[in-house]
Amino acid sequence: MGIFAIIPARLGSSRLPGKPLADICGRPMIVRVVERVKVFDCIHGVVVATDSEQIASCVEKDGYQAVMTDSSHPSGTDRIAQAASLLGLDSDDIVVNVQGDQPLVEEGCIRSILGALSRDKEAEMATAACHISEAEARDPNRVKVVIDRSGRALYFSRALIPFDRDGFFKPGQRPYLRHLGLYAYTVDFLQRFVELTPTRLELIEKLEQLRVLENGYKITVSMVDEAPMDVDTPEDLERIRQEFRAFSDQGNG
Numbered sequence: 001m002g003i004f005a006i007i008p009a010r011l012g013s014s015r016l017p018g019k020p021l022a023d024i025c026g027r028p029m030i031v032r033v034v035e036r037v038k039v040f041d042c043i044h045g046v047v048v049a050t051d052s053e054q055i056a057s058c059v060e061k062d063g064y065q066a067v068m069t070d071s072s073h074p075s076g077t078d079r080i081a082q083a084a085s086l087l088g089l090d091s092d093d094i095v096v097n098v099q100g101d102q103p104l105v106e107e108g109c110i111r112s113i114l115g116a117l118s119r120d121k122e123a124e125m126a127t128a129a130c131h132i133s134e135a136e137a138r139d140p141n142r143v144k145v146v147i148d149r150s151g152r153a154l155y156f157s158r159a160l161i162p163f164d165r166d167g168f169f170k171p172g173q174r175p176y177l178r179h180l181g182l183y184a185y186t187v188d189f190l191q192r193f194v195e196l197t198p199t200r201l202e203l204i205e206k207l208e209q210l211r212v213l214e215n216g217y218k219i220t221v222s223m224v225d226e227a228p229m230d231v232d233t234p235e236d237l238e239r240i241r242q243e244f245r246a247f248s249d250q251g252n253g
Contacts, residue, residue: 008076032103049083075208123220137176
């Protein structure tokens with residue numbers, strides 16, 4: 001059994017067009033993500049799955065692997081499933097879906113979801129979450145999750161969930177759970193996933209993981225301390241650049 005990171009990437013982005021190719025201190029963001037994940041001991045291989053010749057060329061120019069996928073995929077997981085098939089991965093291999101806008105993703109976070117998937121024998125899929133404040137939770141770009149007592153997802157939403165009707169939460173708490181967008185699943189489940197028609201809640205919320213829940217499958221959620229910094233806006237991109245500049249100034253290249 002191998003563990004492979006597949007990074008879905010496309011040029012289209014309503015908030016930040018061309019995001020995967022955005023420059024971060026001399027290298028495109030998608031290459032920064034590959035570089036980051038490539039050194040993680042828990043990952044046996046890293047591949048970018050894209051429908052863009054420009055992205056593929058950029059990745060391969062730096063010596064990394066990319067596979068071309070269809071442009072019609074409704075979600076990153078659908079794109080990853082095709083990539084796993086094209087790569088000829090075995091059914092029991094594990095794929096980690098790493099977001100292409102998280103060049104500072106932590107290995108500990110990936111290890112956490114891999115551990116969760118291994119422990120929960122009834123779950124077909126694992127993901128991660130961290131506590132956030134109400135102010136951050138009100139942002140629809142921050143996907144929230146609620147979980148049951150066994151640590152499995154009950155629902156994901158861009159809305160504020162749970163709704164604190166009677167003021168149960170105390171000021172200063174970080175009572176909401178932000179979903180981090182990292183997934184781990186077997187190749188076997190990926191191929192079953194793509195046979196499922198996109199569901200009503202998935203289409204409403206634009207969240208592919210709801211297709212899993214709506215079809216009765218279980219998603220186990222691993223809790224981590226903090227979310228990795230991601231890039232959704234030009235302001236986010238500049239913060240990432242500042243982090244890389246600081247890292248370089250410390251003599252780390």
